[in-house]
Amino acid sequence: MNVQIGKQSLQFAEAPYIISSASIVGKKEGEGPLGNCFDVVGDDDKFGQNTWEEAESTLQKEAFTMAVGKAGLKPEDIRYLFSGDLLGQNIATSFGLMDCQVPIFGLYGACSTCGEALSLGAMCVAGGYADYVVSMTSSHFASAEKQFRFPLEYANQRPLSATWTVTGSGAYVLGKQRSKARITGITTGKIVDYGIKDSMNMGAAMAPAAADVICRHLSDFGRAVEEYDKIITGDLGTVGQEILWDLTRQSGYDISGVHEDCGIKIYDAKKQGTGAGGSGCGCSAVTLSAHYLKMVEEAKYKRILFVPTGALLSTVSFNEGMTVPGIAHAVVIEHS
């Protein structure tokens, strides 16, 4: 029996396995500290396409194909797809995954989408609804700049608190077939609004949501911080990380010893000029696949908490003077 724990968490009776995963990234991510860990590094960020949006769609198509292939499956073995992206009306997902011909649930959780997709995918498998599902997401630096800030041709300046959208897609095959990592529980986030209005400081907008879901998770499961080898947020960057540590301390949890952030991990910010760190749905999706999941599979980490973080804004909401609320979804991944 799957168990509802506390107010916001679930523990799976038969925890679904992460059977395989795949990551594909752009040139800049390939030049970063994890460069050797990704499955594919493109040398042309257009990935052979005419537009940035089609390039991002291609990332999703490739990540899906690789992950399914690594699992020794065919697309028709996948019962459901859970995917989303940052672009208006999820077009990277729709056009990227159209040819897979798999029933699809389109998601939007801003940069928390990888957590949302893994949560729903795990619920689906653990509920007996599917033998195999794929949970995935993507982002692309150029399509995101065009969507949220300025087209690249404007060559606008960026404050140091700004993050750099990761070009990449990560895909995960979840199922009942035994592997070396499984999703044992989830904590689903609420929208948290601290009134931040600076869309160039998304770490500050997302940190309260991350703090909220991490503290709620530890409280729901009755666990100490030390019971996790790592607590990994999605894309808070250096500015957001400090705020997260402060906020969790205020709630009685000192996570500074085990906390890492995919946005900080993926780039060498000083050398690569990426400001406060990486961001975007793809950031946590490719970093989990390329690095943290491998550490779990190799039993270097026994249990991690993966917490992708999202900033809920659009250019319309921003221009209308609205705040930037945050959301984060936590996924427990354990060695098996």
Place this chain on the structure above:
Amino acid sequence: MNVQIGKQSLQFAEAPYIISSASIVGKKEGEGPLGNCFDVVGDDDKFGQNTWEEAESTLQKEAFTMAVGKAGLKPEDIRYLFSGDLLGQNIATSFGLMDCQVPIFGLYGACSTCGEALSLGAMCVAGGYADYVVSMTSSHFASAEKQFRFPLEYANQRPLSATWTVTGSGAYVLGKQRSKARITGITTGKIVDYGIKDSMNMGAAMAPAAADVICRHLSDFGRAVEEYDKIITGDLGTVGQEILWDLTRQSGYDISGVHEDCGIKIYDAKKQGTGAGGSGCGCSAVTLSAHYLKMVEEAKYKRILFVPTGALLSTVSFNEGMTVPGIAHAVVIEHS
């Protein structure tokens, strides 16, 4: 035990109940044939807000509050929210449901979102993950025109094949508590692309996806068309309806005797000048709540197939010359 049926369908062992629902619409919808059936008809489409986007958010907040209230519950009794809308980055949902403080899964399925939300909500309850969830969605004529076509101030002309985006939000409380209607099964759609490039003829873009999921549903469940009192699509309008009937006939199913379309139902197109009919996520969401669900609750219909339909496009994809693929999700609702 919940059962996977055929390639794309699920039958629930303990089918979740639709405990309550609520609908709120704008002035034009209130003047249509279902005007007396909605819970709330606004006389100002701004619903007391400064912007169209905030107005749409208000619709979601009100629909959520009403549905939860009708079920005799409080927001804190709701374990998960499944919601989405048409606006870029789902801002109507994020800002509308932020104050509810319920863990939320943001969805994007274009105008099929009500089907997606009900499907995931039902899976969640039937899987033992929640006692109560809320599945909902919204659209707003003015925010959608601004998002997809032209701001209202341009007073642009519209071809007859164009549909009219419904201003409204529909919300559903699903749970295990006995009521007069339940979701007994679902069939989840794939993305279907017939190469339509006319964003003013979305009925034609969505009809193939609706035909695909309806035929798949009947085949997966081994049922005849006559076993449904109604098969109800979301927003194909008059143009899309003809295409749907043709396509399903080609697959050996004549649905013309039982088919209705929420987009056709909600307006008196000739009197109200709404072209081919109503559209938008809100169209099927409010029409199900105001009309079809009541018919099921009163046992006038024993079993219906509710099939919200979505056109997957954005202004970016459209301007880049991409096609308009469609998607549709089918939900079986039975009297209980």
